[in-house]
Amino acid sequence: MSQARIIDGKAIAASVRDEISSRSAALFEASGVRPGLAVVLVGEDPASQVYVRNKDATAAACGFHSVKHTLDADTSEADLLDLIGHLNEDAAIHGILVQLPLPGHIDESKVLRLIKPEKDVDGFHPVNVGLLTAGERDTALVPCTPAGSLVLLKRTLGDTLSGMNAVVIGRSNIVGKPMASLLLQESCTVTIAHSRTKDLPNVVRAADIVVAAVGRPEIVRGDWIKPGATVIDVGINRIPAPERGEGKNRLVGDVAFDEAVGHAGAITPVPGGVGPMTIAMLMANTLTAARRQLGLAEEAALF
Numbered sequence: 459m460s461q462a463r464i465i466d467g468k469a470i471a472a473s474v475r476d477e478i479s480s481r482s483a484a485l486f487e488a489s490g491v492r493p494g495l496a497v498v499l500v501g502e503d504p505a506s507q508v509y510v511r512n513k514d515a516t517a518a519a520c521g522f523h524s525v526k527h528t529l530d531a532d533t534s535e536a537d538l539l540d541l542i543g544h545l546n547e548d549a550a551i552h553g554i555l556v557q558l559p560l561p562g563h564i565d566e567s568k569v570l571r572l573i574k575p576e577k578d579v580d581g582f583h584p585v586n587v588g589l590l591t592a593g594e595r596d597t598a599l600v601p602c603t604p605a606g607s608l609v610l611l612k613r614t615l616g617d618t619l620s621g622m623n624a625v626v627i628g629r630s631n632i633v634g635k636p637m638a639s640l641l642l643q644e645s646c647t648v649t650i651a652h653s654r655t656k657d658l659p660n661v662v663r664a665a666d667i668v669v670a671a672v673g674r675p676e677i678v679r680g681d682w683i684k685p686g687a688t689v690i691d692v693g694i695n696r697i698p699a700p701e702r703g704e705g706k707n708r709l710v711g712d713v714a715f716d717e718a719v720g721h722a723g724a725i726t727p728v729p730g731g732v733g734p735m736t737i738a739m740l741m742a743n744t745l746t747a748a749r750r751q752l753g754l755a756e757e758a759a760l761f
């Protein structure tokens with residue numbers, strides 16, 4: 459059986475980061491302003507700490523002004539809202555990201571709604587959700603993981619996805635729903651599957667494009683994949699790996715990669731697929747946000 463092409467998310471993310479770095483340098487040259495990103499982390503979830511460190515380091519590598527606010531897990535909602543109020547008014551900060559999930563005593567939607575939509579580089583504010591859903595993607599800030607997934611699809615399949623059958627598994631506000639909106643805007647025929655979907659394997663078998671965002675290790679099996687389909691595996695699942703030594707873990711996606719590679723035309727690996735693209739698109743959104751706040755023209759879109 460033929461082997462799928464492996465989509466190199468790491469390499470594509472590096473090329474996006476290079477483009478952002480040179481655009482950011484040009485902005486600094488012309489206006490003396492560095493795009494400013496504030497990342498807020500509440501609590502000490504080890505996985506979140508890794509991502510936040512990554513975001514901070516990548517922002518610095520792109521020539522951004524980058525600040526990280528790490529708050530105790532028992533920080534009050536009022537104190538978090540107060541910090542966001544200050545970041546909203548800080549002219550050196552163009553993008554604000556509050557790492558999710560938040561501790562249970564904090565109302566997530568209250569926090570996300572307080573972020574000024576023009577600084578909402580995660581694209582989670584209702585204004586940005588509305589713009590994306592209304593088909594006005596170019597004036598919105600689009601959530602990073604779906605945006606990065608679309609870049610990978612276009613680098614793999616070319617710019618035209620029109621008429622393709624796309625199945626998105628998962629309907630979260632972070633990944634599934636905005637991914638479906640983007641694919642619909644690309645004129646795909648979009649199906650959104652979730653935990654109540656009947657006969658998921660046969661729904662997936664109709665897909666030219668599969669985006670898996672479930673959070674269940676290897677739930678999507680190889681024989682669900684239509685021969686030649688393009689598979690974007692968003693899932694990041696940490697599972698025990700005793701073969702690597704006692705107490706060790708490894709990352710797997712939502713797709714059984716070793717099986718799917720014999721059916722798909724192209725597939726993203728985990729790690730090294732969507733993850734690095736998410737961080738690259740966060741940088742792209744921060745630069746876009748900075749230019750808009752400075753009243754500068756939009757640059758060529760990355761997807």
Ligand SMILES: NC(=O)C1=CN([C@@H]2O[C@H](COP(=O)(O)OP(=O)(O)OC[C@H]3O[C@@H](n4cnc5c(N)ncnc54)[C@H](OP(=O)(O)O)[C@@H]3O)[C@@H](O)[C@H]2O)C=CC1
Pocket residue numbers: 603627628629630631632633634651652653654655658671672673674677692693694695732733736
């Ligand atoms: N690479 C990256 O940059 C990122 C990766 N992720 C990863 O992506 C995955 C999904 O994240 P997220 O969207 O936040 O997760 P959520 O838990 O918010 O959503 C999961 C979705 O999967 C659906 N689902 C759960 N079980 C099944 C099942 N058995 N069959 C079909 N659908 C099912 C749920 O359905 P229902 O709505 O009915 O409950 C839900 O819509 C996770 O592994 C996460 O770590 C997330 C963000 C960024």
Ligand SMILES: Nc1nc(=O)c2c([nH]1)NC[C@@H]1CN(c3ccc(C(=O)N[C@@H](CCC(=O)O)C(=O)O)cc3)C=[N+]21
Pocket residue numbers: 508509512555556557558559580602603694709728729730731732733734736737
């Ligand atoms: N407000 C908010 N915005 C987010 O975008 C957000 C969030 N909260 N909470 C958590 C999820 C998860 N997420 C990832 C980002 C990068 C990788 C990533 O870089 N992954 C690498 C390496 C992973 C590793 O080695 O641990 C890879 O897949 O190759 C993964 C997952 C962003 N999220």
